[in-house]
Structure formats: structure tokens, C-alpha cells
Amino acid sequence: MLAATGAIVQDxxxxxxxxxxxxxxxxxxxxxxxxxxxxxxxxxxxVGLLEIPFMLTLANGSVDGTGNIGFDPLGLKSDRRAVxxxx
Numbered sequence: 896m897l898a899a900t901g902a903i904v905q906d907x908x909x910x911x912x913x914x915x916x917x918x919x920x921x922x923x924x925x926x927x928x929x930x931x932x933x934x935x936x937x938x939x940x941x942v943g944l945l946e947i948p949f950m951l952t953l954a955n956g957s958v959d960g961t962g963n964i965g966f967d968p969l970g971l972k973s974d975r976r977a978v979x980x981x982x
């Protein structure tokens with residue numbers, strides 16, 4: 896739902912500083928302009944960096960199908976929560 900809202904809002908409102916790069920394109924036009932300017936390569940690169948830990952876990956064979964990839968910065972994982980979620 897948030898993505899749908901973003902798609903609508905970017906057609907209705909443009910930040911004033913964005914006029915330096917974009918000249919009133921709508922959603923698909925913004926995508927094409929971002930590809931031409933090289934911004935999409937940056938997005939692809941940084942999302943790829945975020946995927947590296949999962950790929951390493953996958954390569955080690957330690958993925959057990961539960962979605963646990965070892966990322967728990969807040970320390971919320973506990974055995975009690977795992978059993979509760981399964982039930």
C-alpha cells in the first residue's frame with residue numbers, strides 16, 4: 896500500500912530541488928530519467944550490497960526455510976518467540 900501511495904504522490908508532488916534533474920515527468924518518465932542519469936545503477940549496487948549476507952548464508956547451506964538469515968540487530972530472536980510464531 897505504501898508503494899501504491901508513493902506512485903500516486905510522485906505524480907502529484909515534486910520536491911523543488913528535483914527540478915534540476917527532472918522536468919515534470921510522470922512515474923514511468925521518472926524511471927526512464929533515473930536510468931539515463933545513472934541513479935538506478937546506484938540503487939542496484941546498494942541493494943546488492945544488502946543482499947551479500949543472505950547470499951553468504953545461502954552458500955554455506957545454513958538456510959533452514961524459516962526466513963532466519965542471522966540479522967537481528969535489536970536482539971528480538973528467542974526460542975519462545977519462535978515456538979509462538981510456529982503455533
